[in-house]
Amino acid sequence: MPKRLFYTFILNPAADKGRAASRAGWLKGLVSQRKDAVFMTTAFSGHAEEIARSASADSACLVACGGDGTLHEIVNAVVGTDVAVGIVPIGSANDFLKTFEPRRCVKQDPSFSFGSDTRLVDLGGVSVGSGVTRYFVNSLGVGLTGRIARVVKKNRWLKGELGYVHALLRVLVGYKPLKMHIKITQDDAIIELHESVFAFSISNGKIEGGKFLIAPDALLTDGLLDICILKSIPKLDFFRYVIKYIRGTHINDTNVVYCQARAVEIFLYEPEVMHLDGEVFEGVQGSVRVAVRPLALKVLMDASGLNVE
Numbered sequence: 366m367p368k369r370l371f372y373t374f375i376l377n378p379a380a381d382k383g384r385a386a387s388r389a390g391w392l393k394g395l396v397s398q399r400k401d402a403v404f405m406t407t408a409f410s411g412h413a414e415e416i417a418r419s420a421s422a423d424s425a426c427l428v429a430c431g432g433d434g435t436l437h438e439i440v441n442a443v444v445g446t447d448v449a450v451g452i453v454p455i456g457s458a459n460d461f462l463k464t465f466e467p468r469r470c471v472k473q474d475p476s477f478s479f480g481s482d483t484r485l486v487d488l489g490g491v492s493v494g495s496g497v498t499r500y501f502v503n504s505l506g507v508g509l510t511g512r513i514a515r516v517v518k519k520n521r522w523l524k525g526e527l528g529y530v531h532a533l534l535r536v537l538v539g540y541k542p543l544k545m546h547i548k549i550t551q552d553d554a555i556i557e558l559h560e561s562v563f564a565f566s567i568s569n570g571k572i573e574g575g576k577f578l579i580a581p582d583a584l585l586t587d588g589l590l591d592i593c594i595l596k597s598i599p600k601l602d603f604f605r606y607v608i609k610y611i612r613g614t615h616i617n618d619t620n621v622v623y624c625q626a627r628a629v630e631i632f633l634y635e636p637e638v639m640h641l642d643g644e645v646f647e648g649v650q651g652s653v654r655v656a657v658r659p660l661a662l663k664v665l666m667d668a669s670g671l672n673v674e
């Protein structure tokens with residue numbers, strides 16, 4: 366049956382530390398000119414996912430108006446359906462869009478052009494123990510970056526790069542590398558590591574934390590996830606790696622394992638913090654299985670023809 370609406374816009378007014386709320390008037394103005402679109406606002410964390418689950422019965426495209434967290438919730442509501450997601454980038458980082466359509470990441474002047482062309486992108490599926498699978502569209506981090514994401518989220522004032530620098534410094538105090546067992550499954554090899562790990566991430570997009578080029582070789586459509594493991598290093602050395610992460614040159618470092626795979630399993634001996642697209646999951650322990658779900662998400666492309674890979 367044809368859907369009644371084409372677009373449902375879902376605004377997270379709390380995105381960008383509450384600054385996204387100031388875009389409500391502009392978004393309502395956009396939507397009010399059309400018969401095929403409606404506008405909704407979230408009232409609490411997790412609400413975008415609830416709205417998206419009910420709206421997906423009626424809409425062909427759900428537009429995430431916020432940052433990566435808003436997109437993450439909507440993606441998890443539509444995965445497995447034919448509903449597309451669109452993006453109005455008014456969050457702090459909007460890291461997914463930096464890979465998908467980098468030219469649209471102009472925060473001062475966000476745009477949305479009504480179109481219907483979509484591109485399929487991969488997703489990463491994550492299951493902890495026997496729990497349900499949750500999906501990330503941009504990146505997953507365990508340990509250091511999970512803890513940084515937790516501090517960034519709790520901080521109500523500092524946004525953008527300042528927020529990440531503040532969080533990094535706070536997390537580094539008292540931080541110890543994590544003991545992990547990692548099993549990376551590639552087409553022609555299995556890599557097993559029993560390591561103390563300083564930082565661990567799995568990426569679909571290239572950028573994490575606003576400006577860190579964690580996965581310079583990542584492509585959203587290659588059916589692969591990019592794994593980046595920084596082995597145990599002296600804590601003070603990490604500042605050198607921050608510069609390398611910004612430039613993407615860490616992947617050639619002898620302390621870094623960087624590779625691509627379709628599936629990864631990690632075993633965490635102690636409860637840890639994990640982030641998926643910047644959303645924080647506490648107390649993750651035991652077996653964490655991650656597998657790519659190739660071309661599983663339809664993403665609306667900018668109709669102005671500015672798309673680049």
Ligand SMILES: Nc1ncnc2c1ncn2[C@@H]1O[C@H](COP(=O)(O)OP(=O)(O)OP(=O)(O)O)[C@@H](O)[C@H]1O
Nearest residue numbers: 380381407408409431432433434435456457458459
């Ligand atoms: N009405 C609301 N009140 C409070 N929190 C909300 C509300 N709606 C959504 N949230 C939460 O706001 C958080 C931040 O959203 P989001 O990640 O989109 O913005 P951001 O952090 O500025 O962007 P980015 O992740 O790109 O840096 C998410 O965890 C989301 O669950």
